[in-house]
Amino acid sequence: MVHKIIKLAVTDVRFPTSLEQHGSDAMHRDPDYSAAYVVISTDVGLRGYGLTFTVGRGTEIVVCAVEALAGLVVGKSLEEIISDFRGFYRLLTSDGQMRWIGPEKGVIHLATAAVLNAVWDLWARAEGKVGCGDPKQIVSCIDFRYITDALTEQEALVYITCVGCLFCPPEDQMLKEGYPAYTTSCAWMGYSDQQLKQLCTDALNNGWTKFKMKVGADLEDDIRRCRLIRQMIGPDNTLMIDANQRWDVGEAIAWVSRLAEFRPLWIEEPTSPDDILGHAAISKALAPLGIRVATGEQCHNRVMFKQFLQASALQFVQIDSCRLGSVNENLAVLLMAHKFQVPVCPHAGGVGLCELVQHLILFDYICVSADLNNRMCEYVDHLHEHFTSPAVIRNACYMPPKDPGYSSEMLESSVHTHQYPEGDVWKTLLNK
Numbered sequence: 551m552v553h554k555i556i557k558l559a560v561t562d563v564r565f566p567t568s569l570e571q572h573g574s575d576a577m578h579r580d581p582d583y584s585a586a587y588v589v590i591s592t593d594v595g596l597r598g599y600g601l602t603f604t605v606g607r608g609t610e611i612v613v614c615a616v617e618a619l620a621g622l623v624v625g626k627s628l629e630e631i632i633s634d635f636r637g638f639y640r641l642l643t644s645d646g647q648m649r650w651i652g653p654e655k656g657v658i659h660l661a662t663a664a665v666l667n668a669v670w671d672l673w674a675r676a677e678g679k680v681g682c683g684d685p686k687q688i689v690s691c692i693d694f695r696y697i698t699d700a701l702t703e704q705e706a707l708v709y710i711t712c713v714g715c716l717f718c719p720p721e722d723q724m725l726k727e728g729y730p731a732y733t734t735s736c737a738w739m740g741y742s743d744q745q746l747k748q749l750c751t752d753a754l755n756n757g758w759t760k761f762k763m764k765v766g767a768d769l770e771d772d773i774r775r776c777r778l779i780r781q782m783i784g785p786d787n788t789l790m791i792d793a794n795q796r797w798d799v800g801e802a803i804a805w806v807s808r809l810a811e812f813r814p815l816w817i818e819e820p821t822s823p824d825d826i827l828g829h830a831a832i833s834k835a836l837a838p839l840g841i842r843v844a845t846g847e848q849c850h851n852r853v854m855f856k857q858f859l860q861a862s863a864l865q866f867v868q869i870d871s872c873r874l875g876s877v878n879e880n881l882a883v884l885l886m887a888h889k890f891q892v893p894v895c896p897h898a899g900g901v902g903l904c905e906l907v908q909h910l911i912l913f914d915y916i917c918v919s920a921d922l923n924n925r926m927c928e929y930v931d932h933l934h935e936h937f938t939s940p941a942v943i944r945n946a947c948y949m950p951p952k953d954p955g956y957s958s959e960m961l962e963s964s965v966h967t968h969q970y971p972e973g974d975v976w977k978t979l980l981n982k
């Protein structure tokens with residue numbers, strides 16, 4: 551059957567998370583978790599749902615960028631797209647008049663992610679499964695331009711060990727135990743000590759063993775809060791810290807050295823996400839303290855990741871389902887990470903990110919790495935109730951999604967009440 555795309559609609563959906571400081575960090579003190587939410591409709595009634603994550607006012611700019619891309623999608627059939635998905639990725643990322651405002655970075659790339667995420671969702675739904683493709687087909691979705699010095703198409707084909715799957719029915723171990731997760735939800739920057747203690751207690755009771763906390767605003771506060779969380783979780787559980795790009799290179803090294811006594815596994819985003827050599831310097835300086843560097847949530851494309859890997863500038867690759875150009879570009883990055891033997895631990899702190907990225911990490915485990923050592927996927931406990939197929943956590947592990955698609959569909963009622971500014975939630979807040 552042919553599925554012709556006849557419409558692309560995009561909505562600015564925002565959740566007022568800043569009211570309770572959910573999602574806050576040293577650089578984003580008042581994030582309203584938001585999404586440019588895309589619905590593509592076909593002439594046979596099937597729809598695909600996609601999104602990209604944002605944190606508030608910027609969403610309206612991403613929505614404009616999605617609208618500017620719509621003309622490249624509407625009128626095509628799904629079958630035409632997937633018969634040359636690499637070409638379609640290029641069409642979106644290399645359009646002669648649009649690429650000037652990227653290329654493959656910033657607002658236009660977030661918009662590309664939203665559109666392509668919807669296409670992947672549509673593809674999986676059309677196939678009636680949680681995904682599609684054999685290794686050759688999967689590799690044919692990747693644009694290798696700019697990365698062949700690090701990863702060739704032939705190598706990629708060898709690295710995909712499992713026959714016949716992207717989003718295929720997961721293997722037994724994943725079905726029984728799930729994929730290990732860590733929680734960031736106990737220690738957002740704006741939470742009080744009391745709240746942090748209570749959330750840690752609840753999380754420990756629910757079986758969580760890996761915790762991430764926000765740092766970087768005030769050193770004395772960080773020392774106090776790290777001590778508190780270490781006391782709460784005990785010596786054997788895992789702690790990670792996240793500065794969200796707060797420091798210069800030297801400052802990062804000095805600051806994190808002061809937190810070494812709390813034995814963080816990694817410092818995340820210590821400095822500018824674009825500073826590859828800075829991250830390399832921080833990695834080198836902190837290695838003797840047993841602290842590694844993680845980054846990726848604002849690493850804007852595969853070329854940047856390539857250089858991070860080539861420069862040994864990161865020890866954990868944090869792919870993001872909405873920052874990179876959808877599944878297509880995430881596949882390139884997780885295959886490069888495999889080649890460089892750096893574990894992938896996806897970023898999921900945002901609305902919808904847990905839902906989407908769980909598919910990518912399952913693919914990484916089942917089809918590429920077959921390794922859980924030092925690997926875990928972030929989980930944040932917010933806003934899942936707005937999705938038709940929310941991520942399911944059992945005993946601190948992601949349980950494989952069961953419904954066909956990319957788990958990216960939101961409840962119509964949630965979209966309706968949270969669209970900005972006309973949804974009821976915002977009408978009420980803005981009129982206060």
Ligand SMILES: C[C@H](O)[C@@H](O)CC(=O)C(=O)O
Nearest residue numbers: 573574575578581898899
């Ligand atoms: C603004 C977001 O909540 C950000 O703090 C998320 C993040 O850094 C993470 O989940 O890691």
Ligand SMILES: [Mg+2]
Nearest residue numbers: 792818819847
């Ligand atoms: Mg982070």
